[in-house]
Amino acid sequence: MSSRRRFIQQSVAATTGGVFYIAKTSWAQKSPGDTINMAVIGFHGRGGSHISGYKAQAKEGVRIAALCDVDRAVLDKGLAGLDKDGGGKLKAAGYTDMRKLFENKDIDAVSIATPNHWHSLAAIWAMQAGKDVYVEKPVSHNVWEGRQMVKAARRYGKIVQTGTQSRSSREGIFAAVKWVQAGNLGKVLLSRGLCYKRRDSIGKAEGVQPVPDTIDYDLWCGPAPKKDLTRKKLHYDWHWTWDYGNGDLGNQGIHQMDIARWFLGEMALSPRVWSVGGRLGYEDDGETANTQIVFHDYEKAPLIFEVRGLPQGKSAKDMDKLKGAGVGVIVECEGGYVVVPAYTGAIAYDKEGKQIQEWKGAEDHFKNFITACRSRRVEDLNADILEGHLSSALCHTGNISYRLGAKEKPDAILEKIKGDRFAAESFARMKEHLAKNEVDVTKDMLTLGPALKFDPEKERFIDSEAANALVKDKYREPFVVPEIA
Ligand SMILES: NC(=O)c1ccc[n+]([C@@H]2O[C@H](COP(=O)([O-])OP(=O)(O)OC[C@H]3O[C@@H](n4cnc5c(N)ncnc54)[C@H](O)[C@@H]3O)[C@@H](O)[C@H]2O)c1
Numbered sequence: 001m002s003s004r005r006r007f008i009q010q011s012v013a014a015t016t017g018g019v020f021y022i023a024k025t026s027w028a029q030k031s032p033g034d035t036i037n038m039a040v041i042g043f044h045g046r047g048g049s050h051i052s053g054y055k056a057q058a059k060e061g062v063r064i065a066a067l068c069d070v071d072r073a074v075l076d077k078g079l080a081g082l083d084k085d086g087g088g089k090l091k092a093a094g095y096t097d098m099r100k101l102f103e104n105k106d107i108d109a110v111s112i113a114t115p116n117h118w119h120s121l122a123a124i125w126a127m128q129a130g131k132d133v134y135v136e137k138p139v140s141h142n143v144w145e146g147r148q149m150v151k152a153a154r155r156y157g158k159i160v161q162t163g164t165q166s167r168s169s170r171e172g173i174f175a176a177v178k179w180v181q182a183g184n185l186g187k188v189l190l191s192r193g194l195c196y197k198r199r200d201s202i203g204k205a206e207g208v209q210p211v212p213d214t215i216d217y218d219l220w221c222g223p224a225p226k227k228d229l230t231r232k233k234l235h236y237d238w239h240w241t242w243d244y245g246n247g248d249l250g251n252q253g254i255h256q257m258d259i260a261r262w263f264l265g266e267m268a269l270s271p272r273v274w275s276v277g278g279r280l281g282y283e284d285d286g287e288t289a290n291t292q293i294v295f296h297d298y299e300k301a302p303l304i305f306e307v308r309g310l311p312q313g314k315s316a317k318d319m320d321k322l323k324g325a326g327v328g329v330i331v332e333c334e335g336g337y338v339v340v341p342a343y344t345g346a347i348a349y350d351k352e353g354k355q356i357q358e359w360k361g362a363e364d365h366f367k368n369f370i371t372a373c374r375s376r377r378v379e380d381l382n383a384d385i386l387e388g389h390l391s392s393a394l395c396h397t398g399n400i401s402y403r404l405g406a407k408e409k410p411d412a413i414l415e416k417i418k419g420d421r422f423a424a425e426s427f428a429r430m431k432e433h434l435a436k437n438e439v440d441v442t443k444d445m446l447t448l449g450p451a452l453k454f455d456p457e458k459e460r461f462i463d464s465e466a467a468n469a470l471v472k473d474k475y476r477e478p479f480v481v482p483e484i485a
Contacts, residue, residue, distance in 0.1 A: 036373060037065035039107045041098055041122060042114030044074045044235050046136060046163075050111040051078065053366035062370055066107055068095040071235075073214040096216055098122055102129035109373055111366075112136060113163075117224040117244045117473070120145035121481045123385075127158045134369045136163040137258075138250045138392035139385060141224075143269075144472035144481075146389035146396075147459055151484035153378075153385045161369040161381050162388025164258045166343040168368050170382070171361030176338055176346035177262050179357065185348065186334030188301045190422050191264050193256035195248055196319045196326040199290050199309030201282040202237045205230055223479035231285040240286030242403070247288030248307050250395040252327060258391035259329045259340055260303050267386075268456035269393055270296035270303065275402040275449045276413055276427065280439045281310045289447075291434065293426050294398030295417070297451075304426055305398065313436040320433060323349075332422075393459070400461075400470045401449030408448045410441050416448065 040050045047069075054062050064082060069075040079094045095101040101110070102125055109132035112122050116138055123135045133153075139162050140146030153160040166173055180188065208228040211217045215234065218226060224243045231237050238244035239251050249257070277292030290309030296302060312318050319326050324347075329340040336350040348357035365382065372380040408416075410431060417423045434441055453462040461467035475481055 035061045035063050036370060037063055037106050037108045039066035039068060039101055039104075039110045040064060040078075041068045041101070041110055041112045042118070043067065043069055043078055044071060045113070047111075047113035050113055050134070050366070051082070053364070054111065054370075055082075056364075057367060057370055060367075060370065064092055066093040066095060066101055066104060068098050068101045070096050070216045070219040071212070071214050072096060072216075073212070097219060099125065102126055102131070105130075107131060109133065109159075109369075111369075115220075115238050115244050116246055116250065117141045118222050120149050121223050121475075121479055123149050123160065124152045124482060124484070127152045127156045127160070130156075132159040132369075132373045133385075134161045134163065134366065135385070135388070137254045137388060138246055138395055139163075139388035140392050140396070141244075141246065142471060142473050143393045143396045143459055146393050148481055148484045150386050150389050155484055159369070159372045159376070159378065159381065160385035160388075161365070161372065162383040162385055162391075163365070164255055164383045164388060164391065165362075165365035166255055166259055166340075167262075167383035167387065168365040169344045169362040172345035172359045173259060173262070173340055173343075175359040175361075176340070176348065176357075177265075179348070179359075180263055180331055180333065180338055181265055185336045185338070188264065188331060188333050190301055190332040191260040191303045192322075192330045192332065192422075192426075193253065193260035193303070193305040194308075194322060194325055194328050194330070195253040195256055195306070196308040196321070197248060197252050198311060198319055199240075199248060201284040202240060202286050203232050204284055205232045209234075221476070223473065223475045223481060225474075225476060237286070240288045242287050245288065246395055246399060247292070248290065248309060249288075249292060249294065249305065249398055250392065253305060253307055254392055254395050255343070256327065256329050256340075257303075257305055257394050258387065260305065260331075261391055261394060262387075263329065263331045263338070264298060264301060264303060266298055266300075266303075267390065269390060269397060269454055269459060270298050271456060272297035272451055272453055273397045273401055274417070274451040275398045275405070276417070276430075276446055277307065277402055278444070278446045280434060280444055280446075281437050288399075289402055291430065292398075292402060293423075293430060294394075294401075295420055295423050296394060296398070297420065302421055302423075303394070304422060305394075306426060306430070308430075308433060310433070310437045310439075312433075314438045316436075322429075397452070397454060400467050401452050402447060403449070403470065404452075404464075404466055405447040405449035407445040409445060413446060413448045416451075 277289035
């Protein structure tokens, strides 16, 4: 076994039940005080926070040594910004092709904020080149590649942090998770994730759109199909197309999916899943649902996820809220409920709705990554890649059911889902919400996906080849996510 593959089994993690390893790195020979050379990959939007997150740790020996973006305009702006802040001393290297960046032996770790279809391949390539990785959520574009990332992290002994920053709310959300799991509110009955976040139409493009000449479109598409650009905006709006994005479930929603699963303490995918929804209220070039319910049938208690991209009503500006949360999580228990209304805290209520506990506090998620890079202890990470894979994959399996669905009338939908605890209630609220937006679900019908049985060990569907065909993407050579033994 090569030294790269060697790892030292260290401890069994109480929170996950998983086995953790001391991770080796290309710079393991460095002493703890040495500089960590970071590279940020993709920074038109979220990557900007990565840059400022690492810049803020300059005093702790973190240096942004390189930037990479396939958009030359984004890259030049990023490099210029670094030069200015560093008084010209930093001299970060610039790349448009991440493969060249990975060849740079001076880089210790990379931070990935590209579109979703690139996350797994970029992360695995980086690990194979000896780098530690911080990777944005969802960590994967499909179920299969997420598992390959977990395997790669263990096999190559790398530190891999998921960009679900609410996991660094240790005195806030984590304290509430422990309190609920200790039984303070009795049995958990349901964990509900909410993503009520306004998403307007992305418009309708007329024919093929020009790709800005600053962008290397072949590299932008990477492992995904290289199709003509047929939406108005190349950047960001890919979230709403299946080839590159995962809808709002896999965008904002993955944060709350992760928190909802965290409370349940589930460390595997659900054994049965279905979804209902639609892209309603406008017609545009987007494909993913803007209104959706996902039902994960965990044995102990279900996890229900609700997406709403439309406002409270046709001419309303505000979004709906449920028990004070809009983008949040509600954990229903026998003796009351806990609401997670934001990324940094939680509030417990008794059955009558009286507040009984509150938790607040968050640490810096980028800093936590750097701490673990230095300690080489995977259990120092607040959001190890295994957590990221599971929560991302819960979004993917939900979307798979939706994508295999058929349009149905509301009564027929209710008939099929009513046997699942709490599902009928969620569906009734969804219908009410759509009616307020003047969506007539008897005409613009909702799509009900099949209830799919899933083998959490194999991470494959049972008895559905159509669903299994969506577990893994068809990669475009040479951008093929490798299978990790
Ligand atoms: N953790 C959070 O709170 C949070 C918030 C927003 C977005 N995100 C995540 O960050 C990611 C990026 O989202 P965004 O809104 O910034 O998207 P975006 O489209 O605005 O930016 C993506 C950038 O990546 C670049 N890029 C594309 N392919 C590349 C490649 N092969 N190599 C290098 N650069 C490449 C693009 O040119 C662009 O500059 C998404 O996965 C999203 O889910 C996370």
